[in-house]
Amino acid sequence: MNVPTRNRPPRVGDAPAFRRALIGIVLTFVAIVIIAPLAVIGYQAFSQGFAVYAAAISHPDTLHAIGLTVVTALIAVPINTAFGVAAAWAITKFDFWGRRFLLVVIEIPFSISPIVAGVAYLFVYGLQGLFGPALEQADVKILFALPGIVLASMFVTAPFVARELIPLMQAQGRDLEEAATSLGASGWRTFFSVTLPNIRWALLYGVVLCNARVMGEFGAVSVVSGNIRGQTNTLPLHIELLYHDYQTAGAFAAASILALLAVVTLIAKVLLERQGAGRARRRPALAAPVAAPKTASAEISS
Amino acid sequence: MARRILPGFPLALGITLVYVSIIVVLPLGALVFKAASLGFEDYWRIVSSPRAVASYRVTALSALGATAFNLVFGMALAWVLVRYRFPGRRFVDALVDLPFALPTAVAGIALTTLFAENGWFGSVLAEICVKVAYTPLGIMVAMAFTSLPFIVRTVQPVLEDLDPALEEAAQTLGGSDRSIFLRVILPLLAPALLAGLSLSFARSLGEFGAIIFIAGNQPMSTEITALLAFIRLEEYDYQAAAAIASVLLITAFLMLAVTNILQARALRYTARG
Numbered sequence: 218m219n220v221p222t223r224n225r226p227p228r229v230g231d232a233p234a235f236r237r238a239l240i241g242i243v244l245t246f247v248a249i250v251i252i253a254p255l256a257v258i259g260y261q262a263f264s265q266g267f268a269v270y271a272a273a274i275s276h277p278d279t280l281h282a283i284g285l286t287v288v289t290a291l292i293a294v295p296i297n298t299a300f301g302v303a304a305a306w307a308i309t310k311f312d313f314w315g316r317r318f319l320l321v322v323i324e325i326p327f328s329i330s331p332i333v334a335g336v337a338y339l340f341v342y343g344l345q346g347l348f349g350p351a352l353e354q355a356d357v358k359i360l361f362a363l364p365g366i367v368l369a370s371m372f373v374t375a376p377f378v379a380r381e382l383i384p385l386m387q388a389q390g391r392d393l394e395e396a397a398t399s400l401g402a403s404g405w406r407t408f409f410s411v412t413l414p415n416i417r418w419a420l421l422y423g424v425v426l427c428n429a430r431v432m433g434e435f436g437a438v439s440v441v442s443g444n445i446r447g448q449t450n451t452l453p454l455h456i457e458l459l460y461h462d463y464q465t466a467g468a469f470a471a472a473s474i475l476a477l478l479a480v481v482t483l484i485a486k487v488l489l490e491r492q493g494a495g496r497a498r499r500r501p502a503l504a505a506p507v508a509a510p511k512t513a514s515a516e517i518s519s
Numbered sequence: 520m521a522r523r524i525l526p527g528f529p530l531a532l533g534i535t536l537v538y539v540s541i542i543v544v545l546p547l548g549a550l551v552f553k554a555a556s557l558g559f560e561d562y563w564r565i566v567s568s569p570r571a572v573a574s575y576r577v578t579a580l581s582a583l584g585a586t587a588f589n590l591v592f593g594m595a596l597a598w599v600l601v602r603y604r605f606p607g608r609r610f611v612d613a614l615v616d617l618p619f620a621l622p623t624a625v626a627g628i629a630l631t632t633l634f635a636e637n638g639w640f641g642s643v644l645a646e647i648c649v650k651v652a653y654t655p656l657g658i659m660v661a662m663a664f665t666s667l668p669f670i671v672r673t674v675q676p677v678l679e680d681l682d683p684a685l686e687e688a689a690q691t692l693g694g695s696d697r698s699i700f701l702r703v704i705l706p707l708l709a710p711a712l713l714a715g716l717s718l719s720f721a722r723s724l725g726e727f728g729a730i731i732f733i734a735g736n737q738p739m740s741t742e743i744t745a746l747l748a749f750i751r752l753e754e755y756d757y758q759a760a761a762a763i764a765s766v767l768l769i770t771a772f773l774m775l776a777v778t779n780i781l782q783a784r785a786l787r788y789t790a791r792g
Contacts, residue, residue, distance in 0.1 A: 228602070228683065229686050229690075229696045229704065230598070230696060230700070232696065235696075236603055239595060239599055240599055240603055240605055242595070243592075243596050243599045244599075244607075244611070246592055246596075247596070247611055247614065249640070250592070250663070250664060250667065251615075251617050251667075252614070253633055253639065253640070254621070254626060254629035254630055254633060255629070257629050257633050257638075257639065258629050299534070300534060300535065303530070303531040303534035304534075304535040306527060306531040307531035307532040307535050310527075310528075310531075311525070311528050311531075313528075313532070319539070321775075322539055322544065323535075323539060323543075325543055325547070325775070326543060328721055328725075328771050328772075328774060328775045329725065329767075329771045330724070330725030330726070330727060330771065331727055331728070332725075332727045332745040332746075332749055332764065332767070333550070333725070333745075333748070333764045333768050333771070336748055336752065336760055336764040337546035337549060337550040337764070338546050339752065339760075340546070340553045340757075341545055341546050343757075345757045346553075347549050368542065372543060372546065375538075375539070375542055375543055391525065394525050395524050395525060398524060398525055398526065403526070407526070408527070426619075429620050433621070433625070434622070435622060435623050435727070435728035436623070436727035436728050436745070439749075453624040453625070453728070454624075456624050456625065456628065457624055457732075460628050460732070465632075469628070469632075472625040472629070475622045475624075476625055479621040479622070479625070480620075483614070483616055483620050486616060486620075487609075487613045
């Protein structure tokens with residue numbers, strides 16, 4: 218932080234008039250672009266009074282959608298977390314051929330349209346797809362059911378935990394773990410007593426962001442869920458359904474739950490960033506200074 | 520160099536490879552396989568049909584517009600957050616990430632309600648005869664909202680690390696604020712700015728949830744490519760859905776390559792310590 222001090226000339230853009238004007242313009246746009254959407258959700262949700270809001274939230278279809286969303290998150294987030302930790306451990310604690318490529322593959326879902334993800338899953342598990350006919354014969358339902366929703370959610374959030382952990386663990390190097398192992402600690406003991414305390418905040422940060430995305434995912438899930446009301450509608454899909462049914466108050470009541478989740482996520486994010494989480498990612502993955510042997514750092518920074 | 524001191528390599532790599540194969544590679548492979556099984560002529564007929572081409576145009580132009588807005592607004596927002604101290608600065612800093620945290624469907628209905636003709640902003644804009652909801656402008660608004668944090672968050676750390684000595688040197692040489700900004704600060708920010716731009720543009724190309732509510736979804740004018748793929752699926756035209764989705768996939772890979780190159784370049788300037 219460079220706070221201008223008295224004995225220094227003002228920095229570029231510090232002229233009071235310019236400064237005030239720029240802050241004013243930017244804050245106006247923040248109000249229009251970011252605050253207004255949040256405000257309109259609350260306004261619309263309660264526009265017909267609290268009784269209507271309560272009735273909309275406690276409607277069986279809405280409750281079912283909330284339940285399905287929570288169940289999806291309870292399955293997808295822990296599996297994703299385990300994957301993220303395993304991927305980070307493999308990529309940062311060892312040197313192997315194809316490490317950089319693996320990192321790129323893990324990050325792919327981040328840059329792919331959720332619709333493409335949904336369509337892709339259809340061609341694996343759908344009747345038109347690779348395993349569809351076999352699954353049909355075995356009477357296993359993956360698409361238009363919970364497994365499909367969970368799989369699509371896992372696709373879109375695959376990089377979330379890994380990309381928080383990898384830059385951090387890369388920067389921390391391997392010395393501590395190597396010391397622990399040489400003193401006789403087992404692999405699990407090393408992980409739980411040495412690595413985990415160092416990465417816990419970043420891990421939690423990744424989990425929080427992953428959870429928010431799983432609960433809010435729309436595009437990919439809307440392709441694979443089949444949109445069956447009261448059965449395979451997650452909360453975002455239920456919002457769409459109510460909105461297109463012209464049940465505006467109901468749609469915004471359901472939306473207010475997800476908006477609340479978003480606000481809680483932001484608060485958690487700020488609190489975790491105070492613990493240092495999320496900072497490593499500001500420098501893109503594998504860019505942080507490496508405490509590993511020279512050959513390794515040369516290999517990855519080329 | 521088989522110097523593996525730490526345990527757990529087979530297990531960790533095994534889990535990673537299995538997960539990545541099942542969750543990421545298999546579905547994308549299936550999609551490519553399906554699109555490739557069409558044969559070149561059918562594939563070309565589908566992806567070059569007038570309706571598909573119109574959807575590319577709407578998607579790309581709207582994404583360009585949204586990215587241009589974010590370039591100016593994101594840059595100004597990052598500047599204000601880094602260089603000035605004012606009440607509520609931390610609050611605004613936290614709010615920047617709202618578009619990432621807010622589910623796209625929620626953003627979609629909120630923006631549509633705001634910009635509809637009887638909405639808070641729509642009614643004001645209607646008086647100057649600007650229609651946003653159900654026009655390409657609406658698509659742009661939704662894209663700008665969902666990709667807003669990218670440029671702010673790529674420019675912010677570089678701006679924070681900027682060495683004040685560079686500006687001071689320019690000042691002692693008599694440079695005006697304007698010329699110092701354009702000729703000293705902006706070139707230093709350019710790599711980060713470009714990386715942020717490409718992330719923002721790529722995200723806009725793939726966005727779906729927020730757009731379909733506000734777009735109007737008229738074929739040939741306000742139908743984005745992602746929606747066209749979705750519509751083909753609902754019509755049980757799986758081949759067309761595969762072909763159009765593959766266009767989005769190829770674009771995403773191209774953008775990923777561009778972003779990686781730009782980020783690697785940005786890194787050369789920021790990885791000082």
